[in-house]
Amino acid sequence: MPQLLIRGIKPEDVCEISKPLVEELAEICECETDNFMLECLHTTSIFDGKVVETFPFIEVVWFERGQAVRDQFAEAVTKHVRALDIPEVEVAFRVFREDSYYINGVCCL
Amino acid sequence: MPQLLIRGIKPEDVCEISKPLVEELAEICECETDNFMLECLHTTSIFDGKVVETFPFIEVVWFERGQAVRDQFAEAVTKHVRALDIPEVEVAFRVFREDSYYINGVCCL
């Protein structure tokens, strides 16, 4: 269920790292690899009056797992993105609430 | 104002269910149908090294309405999506804060 909402990195680049990245994240989270969603959002960025490349940014949306797991997760994501010769990337986490998440209509609470 | 940010379901499929869905949601929320925004986000999903279909996922962003309304809302969304022969869908809710929402520059607080 952790979702990685990716901006500023091309889908073909994400394809390249997806397998080793997700394997490492699954180990960190102690869950199956098919729980992860890697999703590139289509966006157009603007700076100083013109269209520019989007800054590489990944929002991770998941249930709270605490600071230690979060640190490892961010480190793994950053490492794999940098392996693409992308020098800078920012990663932010946002939490779903269990009482506000429904799988096929059934609340996760 | 409830916004349904939809991923993994085609706009033409959303068109098909939008009318009965929004009518049911308006009843649940006791508000007008024109308060709702159904918006498909354009994304590209990746799994196991290749581009795949995006998993059907709807994020509802709104003001807090409590568990009972949330349960009914999620049930209605799920039911209408499944009517499209989409067997699985996940729905998550995120709340706006009234002190952080501005309509034409005026705070909703």
Add this chain to the structure above:
Amino acid sequence: MPQLLIRGIKPEDVCEISKPLVEELAEICECETDNFMLECLHTTSIFDGKVVETFPFIEVVWFERGQAVRDQFAEAVTKHVRALDIPEVEVAFRVFREDSYYINGVCCL
């Protein structure tokens, strides 16, 4: 770092206002103009069974700066958008947590 995630306003229109808007926001936030990300999300909106224009909506994602700064920020955004002959716009703020934000793998806490 404040991110403006923009829906329902065309990138070319955002280009037109981006310079004066970001200069004003940088003054309000007392930071550099290159901290800001203006990003148009590609979406398709649906109402009443058909595809419609997306309602102009801007989500600002940033670290908490308090009500006074938020009010000024929303007012500035609204003023510049309206200068494009867009009569209505809604602006909502969402906060990042410092313990959940990583720049090149390093937590902002």
